Amino acid sequence: MNNPTNTPPASAAPSIPAAPQAPAALAADGLGKRYRRDWALRDCTFAVPAGRICGVVGANGAGKSTLLGIAARLLTPTEGELRVFGEPSTTDDLRGRIAYVAQDKPLYPGFTVAETLRLGQELNPAWDQDFAQQIIDQGELRPKAKIGSLSGGQRTRVTLALALGKRPDLLLLDEPMADLDPLARHQLMGTLMAEAAERGTTIVLSSHLLPELDGVIDHLLLVQSGRVRLCGDLEDLLDGHQLLTGPAGTALPTGVLVEQRSTGRRVDVLVRTGEPLDGPWEGGRPSLEELLLGYLRAPLTAPVTAGATAGPAAQAQTTENGIAA
Amino acid sequence: MTTDVLTERAAAAPAAPAAPEPPTRRRRGRLLWLTWRQSRITLWAIAGLLVLASATLLWLHFSLQQMVDDLDRAGCHDSDSWSTINCWSLIDPIDRRSVVYTQWLQPAAAAVPLLLGMFVGAPLLAQEYERGTVRLAWTQSVSPLRWLGARIALPGLVALAAAGVLAVLMTWVWWVDIAHGPVAFDPPFQSFTYPVLGVVPVAWSLFALALGLLVGQLLRRTVAAILVTGVLVAAAHGLVRWTRPFFYPTVKEVVPLNGWQPHNAWLVDRGPVLADGRWVSTDSCRGHWERCASTTHSWIEYHPADHFVPIQLVETGLLVALTAAALALVFHRARRDGHALRATRRA
Structure with a gap:
């Protein structure tokens, strides 16, 4: 493998945090981006260790694309700093190490599939033609087909081939799977995970299709209204939360409630603690989807980063600007 | 991993990247x-x-x-x-x-x-x-x-x-x-x-x-x-x-009343020269024809043909x-x- 910098592949040991000395694939410090008057992203402080498959989740307009755009150096942050593999994201040498797939999958419509791969070959020194070609072949695309004549899913495949053929260390995917059919989604997700496992490629993908992330990501970044609400190892985050059901009116310890919903005389709560609660509560560890829905439904109170620094037993904690690393 | 995932290739061909070519020229x-x-x-x-x-x-x-x-x-x-x-x-x-x-x-x-x-x-x-x-x-x-x-x-x-x-x-x-x-x-x-x-x-x-x-x-x-x-x-x-x-500076000249600029020159402006020697615009004669009636000469302002290159x-x-x-x-x-x-x- 031509990438010595990364930590062990994520899928091999998903719950082991990155070694402290290895620079994080992405590390934001007070990152903010303003478009004219309104802030798309504000006060974002988080870290994504190298070698992870990190899901960036949030509602539409939450700032996911802005975050990925900054990492892909298409946007300049208004404030704060983003470091990629320990270097400022503006470093020139990083260009070859980062691949980015934009949400609208821009490609030259007049080019053929083969010419689009040629573009990747001409513009990227580490280009892997065989690998890119295999991703194309897997979708049974004709090399001479014009990009403009392809379906949305086929375009996505070509875009991913272009990104993966670059052999990046960090792969940024903005809503990559939205227009793929189930088979293609399965194939490409598998390819991505194999890539992460074998080359230690860090993959950061945003999505609002929550089910497609389950079983794929091992790190989570929840963005809400331009702020990072949760960031950490997925297992730690899930262990640090409980989805409980109890009679309405039961008291909860202060500071743990994320979201509650009343269903008649009973109430469903998502709490930010792994410890068993006193009282007539039933339930347990939430699924990824339950966790995310709980947070997405809850109004944003303060910028919250749930730390996930220690082992699975540690509870996610609320800090003002704690970094999960 | 399923078989249609591209794993076997990566295992079969451990990438041995050649030394990267000098990047700039390439x-x-x-x-x-x-x-x-x-x-x-x-x-x-x-x-x-x-x-x-x-x-x-x-x-x-x-x-x-x-x-x-x-x-x-x-x-x-x-x-x-x-x-x-x-x-x-x-x-x-x-x-x-x-x-x-x-x-x-x-x-x-x-x-x-x-x-x-x-x-x-x-x-x-x-x-x-x-x-x-x-x-x-x-x-x-x-x-x-x-x-x-x-x-x-x-x-x-x-x-x-x-x-x-x-x-x-x-x-x-x-x-x-x-x-x-x-x-x-x-x-x-x-x-x-x-x-x-x-x-x-x-x-x-x-x-x-x-x-x-x-x-x-x-x-x-x-x-x-x-x-x-x-x-x-x-x-x-x-x-x-x-x-x-x-x-470019124009050339200004006094010519007889019906005189013209030289061949191929670009006439920018012209007007009558009054009896007292003042150069006035043609417009100023309008309504005061008696003032311009006695003029015998015109002034012309023009670019001769050899101003072509400097102007360009x-x-x-x-x-x-x-x-x-x-x-x-x-x-x-x-x-x-x-x-x-x-x-x-x-x-």
Whole structure:
């Protein structure tokens, strides 16, 4: 493998945090981006260790694309700093190490599939033609087909081939799977995970299709209204939360409630603690989807980063600007 | 992993990357492929039109030479002899060929900068931004500035070279066959003559291209950029035409009342000289005819034919400066990055 910098592949040991000395694939410090008057992203402080498959989740307009755009150096942050593999994201040498797939999958419509791969070959020194070609072949695309004549899913495949053929260390995917059919989604997700496992490629993908992330990501970044609400190892985050059901009116310890919903005389709560609660509560560890829905439904109170620094037993904690690393 | 996942390949072929080639030379050459692939239709169109225009001009030149030779051989040397039927039948085709140049080729060549700005400059970046492909280009391993340089350089330089060849041919045919031909009267400062002669057409092409690039980058909409570039280039041309007399000091002279400026000179203004020696404008005589009745002389303000080159140089300098400013702005905006995503939906 031509990438010595990364930590062990994520899928091999998903719950082991990155070694402290290895620079994080992405590390934001007070990152903010303003478009004219309104802030798309504000006060974002988080870290994504190298070698992870990190899901960036949030509602539409939450700032996911802005975050990925900054990492892909298409946007300049208004404030704060983003470091990629320990270097400022503006470093020139990083260009070859980062691949980015934009949400609208821009490609030259007049080019053929083969010419689009040629573009990747001409513009990227580490280009892997065989690998890119295999991703194309897997979708049974004709090399001479014009990009403009392809379906949305086929375009996505070509875009991913272009990104993966670059052999990046960090792969940024903005809503990559939205227009793929189930088979293609399965194939490409598998390819991505194999890539992460074998080359230690860090993959950061945003999505609002929550089910497609389950079983794929091992790190989570929840963005809400331009702020990072949760960031950490997925297992730690899930262990640090409980989805409980109890009679309405039961008291909860202060500071743990994320979201509650009343269903008649009973109430469903998502709490930010792994410890068993006193009282007539039933339930347990939430699924990824339950966790995310709980947070997405809850109004944003303060910028919250749930730390996930220690082992699975540690509870996610609320800090003002704690970094999960 | 399922079998259709590409795992076996990575295991079978442990990537043994060769030492990376020296990046700079390699990448520059490679950007050339991309920009050629993207602009090849434009370049073929330019080449085709240039061949067509050059062939027409060469045909015009050689057929006019032939006809002038015939005229000389028939003894029709000067305009006194032209009233004879014999000479007239030889003059007539020369006249018609000259009209092809002055009535058709000159206006067409004068429109070249406008067309280059609208159809080469304006869509070039507007289309990249409109389709979002600028984000594709900027996330490869080359820097946006280098990409921009290559993207602009190939079509830009080819268009300029074509404009240059056209200007040389137009000037040559004008000088040899029209200005020194037996019939056509086409003073160099005339409205469609001046902008197709000398270095000015190349400078206008350069300026229109740069303006088109800038407008395209600002508007990010191809059709709007084409239209706005067309309007702006036309407006700039009108403005320059209006200020052109002041590009170089004029010559002022007093001539007899019905006197005219020298041959091929450009008359900028004229008026009567009053009995007390004051120079007034013609307008000031209106309603006061008694004041101007006794004048015997007029004053004239004009550019003689030999001001042609200095005026062209001043105009060229102005346009080159504007071009440099527009290109600097284009590169500055590209360097500032932060506007690639702004026009698109964010989620």
